[in-house]
Amino acid sequence: MSGAPSTRTVLSSDTLSNTHASSDNHITSSRIQSPKLLPPNMSQNIPLILALPSELKYHITMLSSPGTLASLALTHSSYRHQAEHALYHTLSITTTRKESVGSMYTLSVNPIKARFVRFLTVESTHTKASENQKAINLLVKGLLNMHALVSLRITISCQKDLDWPDILNEVLCQGHFTLKTLYCNDDLDIARIIKSQPHLQVLGVYAESDPDDLFYDVLIPLSASFTENQLQTLPLIFAVEVMAADIYYDHIAIFPSLYSPQRNATIHLELVTSIKEDQNSERHIDTDMFEKISFHFGEVDLHGIRTMLENAAAVFSPATFLSLYFEKHYEISIEDMKELISFYPNLHELILLPAPETLVRRIPVDVKLQSVEAWKAICPELMSVMFMDNEVMLKGPSYAHWKLVD
Numbered sequence: 001m002s003g004a005p006s007t008r009t010v011l012s013s014d015t016l017s018n019t020h021a022s023s024d025n026h027i028t029s030s031r032i033q034s035p036k037l038l039p040p041n042m043s044q045n046i047p048l049i050l051a052l053p054s055e056l057k058y059h060i061t062m063l064s065s066p067g068t069l070a071s072l073a074l075t076h077s078s079y080r081h082q083a084e085h086a087l088y089h090t091l092s093i094t095t096t097r098k099e100s101v102g103s104m105y106t107l108s109v110n111p112i113k114a115r116f117v118r119f120l121t122v123e124s125t126h127t128k129a130s131e132n133q134k135a136i137n138l139l140v141k142g143l144l145n146m147h148a149l150v151s152l153r154i155t156i157s158c159q160k161d162l163d164w165p166d167i168l169n170e171v172l173c174q175g176h177f178t179l180k181t182l183y184c185n186d187d188l189d190i191a192r193i194i195k196s197q198p199h200l201q202v203l204g205v206y207a208e209s210d211p212d213d214l215f216y217d218v219l220i221p222l223s224a225s226f227t228e229n230q231l232q233t234l235p236l237i238f239a240v241e242v243m244a245a246d247i248y249y250d251h252i253a254i255f256p257s258l259y260s261p262q263r264n265a266t267i268h269l270e271l272v273t274s275i276k277e278d279q280n281s282e283r284h285i286d287t288d289m290f291e292k293i294s295f296h297f298g299e300v301d302l303h304g305i306r307t308m309l310e311n312a313a314a315v316f317s318p319a320t321f322l323s324l325y326f327e328k329h330y331e332i333s334i335e336d337m338k339e340l341i342s343f344y345p346n347l348h349e350l351i352l353l354p355a356p357e358t359l360v361r362r363i364p365v366d367v368k369l370q371s372v373e374a375w376k377a378i379c380p381e382l383m384s385v386m387f388m389d390n391e392v393m394l395k396g397p398s399y400a401h402w403k404l405v406d
Contacts, residue, residue: 088116095124095135104135107142114145121153132157136164143171151277153183155206155242165189172196181274183285186214186239191222200235202274204285211239211253212323215296216356223258234258236270240285241292252290252316256308257298257327264304268311292321299328306340313343320344320381323351331388334371338378347379351386360388365404368393372402 088107093100107114124135136156143149152172156164165187172179172188173196182193183204190205205214223231237258241251254271256264275285293316297305305324313319322344332340332352341347354360368385372393376382383396395402 085116088113090119092121104138104142108138111145114142115148117146118148119151124156140167140171144176147177149177151181156185190218203235203237205239206242207239208242211241212294214239215255249285251292253294255296257296261304264308268315272315287315290316293319294323296325309340310343320346320348325353327355334374338374342378348381349384352388354388362389363387
């Protein structure tokens with residue numbers, strides 16, 4: 001996905017005329033003036049900029065700024081379609097801005113312009129519930145007309161007393177458009193959206209609380225209801241925790257247990273590609289902002305886990321907090337875990353957890369102590385480790401030595 005280029009060059013009619021006039025010296029003046037060499041649709045009574053081939057008009061619009069596109073659309077009817085197509089193809093809307101509200105209104109009342117929209121980013125961050133509701137109403141009216149929409153990234157400040165999730169659920173699930181990418185709040189009906197958008201390739205969820213909850217509350221029940229063929233078509237799903245006060249995200253949860261080993265081997269590339277496309281808003285996600293990473297593993301395959309952790313470390317380099325959830329209980333050896341966390345040398349905290357309601361025998365204290373000492377040798381800043389039996393070993397300014405806490 002790509003929007004309008006940040007640097008645009010606008011070709012004027014004078015520039016084109018001068019370029020045409022500066023031909024090689026062996027071409028005579030009479031040949032240049034010969035009407036036989038002009039394209040059939042070009043008359044000397046028609047301005048050159050209006051007689052340009054449609055392909056060249058397309059390139060002009062692709063190199064133009066939004067302001068220039070708006071002017072081109074008003075210049076002549078021959079430019080209107082291409083200029084408006086480029087102008088509305090990729091939009092980033094912040095509902096607290098007056099010009100964005102104007103764009104939303106236009107899309108809500110003009111179905112022709114709305115059909116040009118393919119990539120849409122919307123941020124509704126009003127502190128007043130009534131203002132957010134107005135913005136949602138305009139957005140919904142516009143979405144009903146956006147039949148060519150393939151990518152939607154929407155963040156909404158949550159007012160729990162509003163009915164906006166129900167309204168958006170209906171729009172997203174009624175087949176008005178076929179999405180390939182969706183980023184949305186976890187207030188929406190994620191399971192229903194996945195079922196209603198079978199061509200969805202990437203689903204990013206903005207979580208107001210712990211993003212790991214999405215896995216147990218939504219994704220496990222959903223996957224249990226899917227056939228084997230349906231599971232093969234699941235989109236890449238990840239969740240990020242919204243730090244609303246500072247407008248950034250510091251925790252990402254990834255769910256490899258939903259996918260095949262083959263797909264998990266390249267899942268980091270899918271993530272990077274999608275996240276790098278999320279640069280059109282103030283609250284965009286980036287790979288260098290995550291301090292915490294959670295992985296939810298299914299079948300324990302040490303080679304696959306090692307590959308995933310190594311790949312993720314290359315992408316999310318500043319991570320200092322690592323959570324590893326195992327759907328099935330498995331006792332990873334001290335040396336194996338040492339290798340797994342070696343990709344995160346700045347690690348401060350490590351959490352190892354089985355699936356909920358899994359009974360895990362208590363790990364002896366001496367084994368815990370041996371483990372944390374070995375792991376701290378590879379991660380010098382390690383201060384906290386939660387083991388599979390939910391007991392925690394701590395070491396820090398308050399503790400000269402490792403201490404066991406329940």
